[in-house]
Amino acid sequence: MKCALLLQHPVLVPQQLKQLEPNMGGGGGGGRGGKGGRARTQRKHFRQSRENVWKRPKPDPSSENKDGSNGSGKPSWTAFATQNDSFDEYYKEQGIVSSEEWDVFMEVLRTPLPAAFRINSSSQFCTDIRLQLENDFMKSLQAEFVEGGEVEAIRPLPWYPENLAWHSNFSRMQLRKNQTLERFHEFLKLENEIGNITRQEAVSMVPPLFLDVHSNHFVLDMCAAPGSKTFQLLEIIHRSTKPGSLPDGMVVANDLDVQRCNLLIHQTKWMCTANLIVTNHEAQQFPGCHLKKTHTRMELDRSITQLQFDRVLCDVPCSGDGTLRKAPDVWRKWNSGMGNGLHSLQVQIAMRGLSLLKVGGRMVYSTCSMNPVENEAVVAEILRKCGESVELVDVSSELPQLVRRPGLKKWKVRDKGVWLVSYKDVYKFHRSAIFPSMFPSGRSFPDLVDNKHDIKVENNVSDGGSGNTEDGLQAMENSVIESDGLDEEVSDFPLERCMRIVPHDQNCGAFFIAVFQKVFSLPAIQEKPKSLQGTYEQQAKPPSEGNKVENELETSTVDGADEEVLEAASETNINDDEPNEVVFEVNPCITCEEQDLEESKVSCNAETELKRTAGKRKLQTQGKWRGVDPVIFLKDEVIINSIKTFYGIDESFPFNDHLITRNSDTSHVKRIYYVSKSVKDVLELNFSVGERLKITSIGLKMFERQSSREGSSAPCSFRISSEGLPLILPYITKQILYASPVDFKHLLQYKSIKFADFVDAEFGQKAANLMPGCCVIALGKGSKASSDPFQVDESTIAIGCWKGRASLCVLVTAIDCQELLGRLLTRMETETGSSMQDKPSNVMADEVQNSNDKNDANEGIANC
Numbered sequence: 001m002k003c004a005l006l007l008q009h010p011v012l013v014p015q016q017l018k019q020l021e022p023n024m025g026g027g028g029g030g031g032r033g034g035k036g037g038r039a040r041t042q043r044k045h046f047r048q049s050r051e052n053v054w055k056r057p058k059p060d061p062s063s064e065n066k067d068g069s070n071g072s073g074k075p076s077w078t079a080f081a082t083q084n085d086s087f088d089e090y091y092k093e094q095g096i097v098s099s100e101e102w103d104v105f106m107e108v109l110r111t112p113l114p115a116a117f118r119i120n121s122s123s124q125f126c127t128d129i130r131l132q133l134e135n136d137f138m139k140s141l142q143a144e145f146v147e148g149g150e151v152e153a154i155r156p157l158p159w160y161p162e163n164l165a166w167h168s169n170f171s172r173m174q175l176r177k178n179q180t181l182e183r184f185h186e187f188l189k190l191e192n193e194i195g196n197i198t199r200q201e202a203v204s205m206v207p208p209l210f211l212d213v214h215s216n217h218f219v220l221d222m223c224a225a226p227g228s229k230t231f232q233l234l235e236i237i238h239r240s241t242k243p244g245s246l247p248d249g250m251v252v253a254n255d256l257d258v259q260r261c262n263l264l265i266h267q268t269k270w271m272c273t274a275n276l277i278v279t280n281h282e283a284q285q286f287p288g289c290h291l292k293k294t295h296t297r298m299e300l301d302r303s304i305t306q307l308q309f310d311r312v313l314c315d316v317p318c319s320g321d322g323t324l325r326k327a328p329d330v331w332r333k334w335n336s337g338m339g340n341g342l343h344s345l346q347v348q349i350a351m352r353g354l355s356l357l358k359v360g361g362r363m364v365y366s367t368c369s370m371n372p373v374e375n376e377a378v379v380a381e382i383l384r385k386c387g388e389s390v391e392l393v394d395v396s397s398e399l400p401q402l403v404r405r406p407g408l409k410k411w412k413v414r415d416k417g418v419w420l421v422s423y424k425d426v427y428k429f430h431r432s433a434i435f436p437s438m439f440p441s442g443r444s445f446p447d448l449v450d451n452k453h454d455i456k457v458e459n460n461v462s463d464g465g466s467g468n469t470e471d472g473l474q475a476m477e478n479s480v481i482e483s484d485g486l487d488e489e490v491s492d493f494p495l496e497r498c499m500r501i502v503p504h505d506q507n508c509g510a511f512f513i514a515v516f517q518k519v520f521s522l523p524a525i526q527e528k529p530k531s532l533q534g535t536y537e538q539q540a541k542p543p544s545e546g547n548k549v550e551n552e553l554e555t556s557t558v559d560g561a562d563e564e565v566l567e568a569a570s571e572t573n574i575n576d577d578e579p580n581e582v583v584f585e586v587n588p589c590i591t592c593e594e595q596d597l598e599e600s601k602v603s604c605n606a607e608t609e610l611k612r613t614a615g616k617r618k619l620q621t622q623g624k625w626r627g628v629d630p631v632i633f634l635k636d637e638v639i640i641n642s643i644k645t646f647y648g649i650d651e652s653f654p655f656n657d658h659l660i661t662r663n664s665d666t667s668h669v670k671r672i673y674y675v676s677k678s679v680k681d682v683l684e685l686n687f688s689v690g691e692r693l694k695i696t697s698i699g700l701k702m703f704e705r706q707s708s709r710e711g712s713s714a715p716c717s718f719r720i721s722s723e724g725l726p727l728i729l730p731y732i733t734k735q736i737l738y739a740s741p742v743d744f745k746h747l748l749q750y751k752s753i754k755f756a757d758f759v760d761a762e763f764g765q766k767a768a769n770l771m772p773g774c775c776v777i778a779l780g781k782g783s784k785a786s787s788d789p790f791q792v793d794e795s796t797i798a799i800g801c802w803k804g805r806a807s808l809c810v811l812v813t814a815i816d817c818q819e820l821l822g823r824l825l826t827r828m829e830t831e832t833g834s835s836m837q838d839k840p841s842n843v844m845a846d847e848v849q850n851s852n853d854k855n856d857a858n859e860g861i862a863n864c
């Protein structure tokens with residue numbers, strides 16, 4: 001069945017306000033001839049496809065039964081509102097798009113977001129997947145879905161390197177619901193599940209690309225969960241490393257929310273990286289771990305004596321109204337107070353990021369909000385505070401194919417239904433919530449005590465008013481009318497260098513990005529908590545010797561300021577025309593969520609798992625951080641030597657000092673993690689400064705204790721984990737065999753094979769001669785490859801297996817077997833024709849799936 005047109009409009013044309021027309025170009029609004037019929041089809045389709053904007057209404061006792069049904073037994077549904085008058089008024093006034101574009105901008109905001117995804121560049125099958133998209137899906141979906149091929153069904157994002165990121169013109173709902181798209185949907189699901197691709201909103205992929213990360217960089221991702229950008233940063237760090245080696249750099253991924261940290265850990269586990277530390281701090285208080293002179297000589301001789309970063313990503317919590325297309329709930333919740341309430345926290349986080357940045361380093365500040373108070377105002381305040389120490393980088397020549405617009409130079413602040421153009425317009429009792437830094441000039445007007453509003457309000461009070469009277473409000477409104485236009489502030493900073501990505505330029509979400517470079521150490525800023533309440537006076541001076549406060553900032557971060565913001569934000573409202581500004585009503589963490597349903601499934605699972613384990617286990621009290629397992633260097637020589645000897649780990653592999661456990665009782669070590677030299681250095685520094693870092697996850701899970709009967713009777717009870725295998729593979733000299741393609745295929749297919757049943761009898765014999773326990777089977781290149789020398793390169797495919805009494809069993813999950821089998825068969829078909837394949841690949845993949853439905857790696861051992 002051919003579908004007439006299921007695609008969404010890829011680019012929307014500003015001048016055609018009433019019609020949404022398809023446009024394949026990447027330009028910022030260049031029009032293409034279109035057919036009215038198609039536009040209608042698309043609108044109709046949009047209406048039909050707004051499945052994700054429906055919600056259950058609150059039960060109305062007068063018309064509905066208690067179960068929420070409307071009497072017919074079926075629940076009744078109402079559409080999410082995709083209209084919010086305050087939103088319209090706010091952004092029209094801020095001029096974030098021209099008045100001619102307004103209608104098309106709004107219409108696109110009400111359209112579901114097309115799906116986008118990234119290929120994991122460190123996956124062994126990265127090229128295979130890219131080729132499959134380019135040569136198979138791009139053509140087949142086009143032929144199937146697009147009349148005349150005018151619009152691309154899927155296409156690589158032109159600004160993302162090496163065709164690794166893709167845009168699909170199908171919304172997630174279309175992918176899930178349309179049968180003809182099933183094969184593509186299944187492909188996305190499988191590859192996503194095993195970590196070969198990551199679904200991620202296109203605009204969310206942009207900030208890491210502007211960080212200019214190199215493989216030797218120390219990178220801090222300050223607000224990292226759920227980890228899409230951390231994943232990208234890790235990919236870049238690992239980009240050119242050879243098998244068995246590790247980059248010199250590392251990533252510290254931090255998030256305040258411990259459950260979201262778990263999501264991040266799940267998300268990044270596909271990177272199989274030993275160069276990651278996940279921490280759980282308030283970003284604005286992130287510890288710098290500075291070794292003071294009082295430390296011992298040996299400590300001070302360490303390769304790092306302070307935690308400083310070459311790159312910092314500051315993707316802050318925000319109101320998230322740039323995600324309206326995928327989070328239509330925001331329409332209902334949005335109010336202008338959301339941005340106001342986050343501004344100070346955003347400034348603090350960014351300032352902390354800059355203080356942790358090395359001189360010469362780059363920091364990217366980003367939000368998925370369109371609000372200038374969360375964007376340009378934050379950037380301007382940073383520049384004010386930092387003086388000449390920090391530059392806003394002009395990146396107009398970077399990623400030229402990404403359509404972006406310049407940052408705003410002027411904006412207004414809205415408070416309690418009143419437009420304010422300058423801080424001097426701020427009503428006295430609101431100066432705890434509205435700060436000078438929110439305005440383009442940043443001026444605090446220190447002589448503001450004589451402010452006309454105070455006089456007026458005081459008059460009201462003396463008249464017996466309370467300050468919250470209508471007269472008081474009228475006084476505020478009058479004052480705005482008086483100053484409106486006349487005192488309009490314009491920022492002096494080059495804010496046009498900031499980047500605004502708007503949805504109708506390239507059919508995406510909205511995003512804001514600013515790139516900073518630290519040119520000198522930060523000036524001595526006397527951080528006062530009061531600064532958050534609007535009394536901060538700029539003190540940035542050109543840097544000079546003795547004027548360096550990187551570490552003062554570390555200790556004098558604005559304690560309790562956060563709470564002040566919250567307090568200010570929840571202050572009782574003057575009776576005004578806007579809803580009460582419950583600033584944190586929209587959880588910024590959730591609105592910025594960049595994951596799809598699959599990931600929220602993970603989220604639920606992760607949370608349930610957390611609760612389950614928390615229920616089963618006593619709260620962790622070992623180590624410095626309550627609730628967090630301690631991080632301990634594994635020194636137990638018996639364990640280390642048994643592993644080294646059993647697998648014959650080559651001496652050239654840096655092993656002994658790189659192993660970590662999370663249990664201080666080494667007799668109960670279950671998992672052993674491997675850390676890179678960079679992570680090891682940071683960890684040693686952290687020990688020296690009294691474990692200031694609260695580490696929730698570190699390094700690469702490399703060995704797991706096999707606690708089953710078979711495991712404990714094996715000479716080494718630690719098996720190699722799938723994540724750790726690629727790194728250690730080139731250094732294993734024992735317990736490793738090459739299997740011929742046919743035997744390797746059979747292993748994946750049947751999971752457990754008796755030694756005598758291998759096609760290559762010599763291989764069967766060698767397998768029988770292995771020590772009982774974990775072993776590694778690599779795919780040989782010839783037809784009878786069991787005697788090939790071990791030479792590992794990027795293309796080497798290997799799996800963990802268990803050598804039992806009579807058979808060899810794979811230690812790979814069912815889904816990984818299915819994927820590996822499918823990919824191998826495709827590769828082999830390409831290389832040798834269909835000679836080795838006795839059944840079509842999909843049939844074999846199904847067999848594997850069926851035979852392993854309940855499988856996990858441990859079950860493989862039980863089958864042995």
Ligand SMILES: C[S@@+](CC[C@H](N)C(=O)[O-])C[C@H]1O[C@@H](n2cnc3c(N)ncnc32)[C@H](O)[C@@H]1O
Pocket residue numbers: 204222223224225226227228229230254255256257260281282283284315316317318588589592593594
């Ligand atoms: C915009 S989201 C980050 C998205 C993430 N960078 C990604 O690409 O997947 C903001 C994150 O900030 C976290 N957060 C909120 N307040 C924070 C704080 N004070 N310090 C650190 N993280 C914070 C939230 O838990 C949320 O995960």
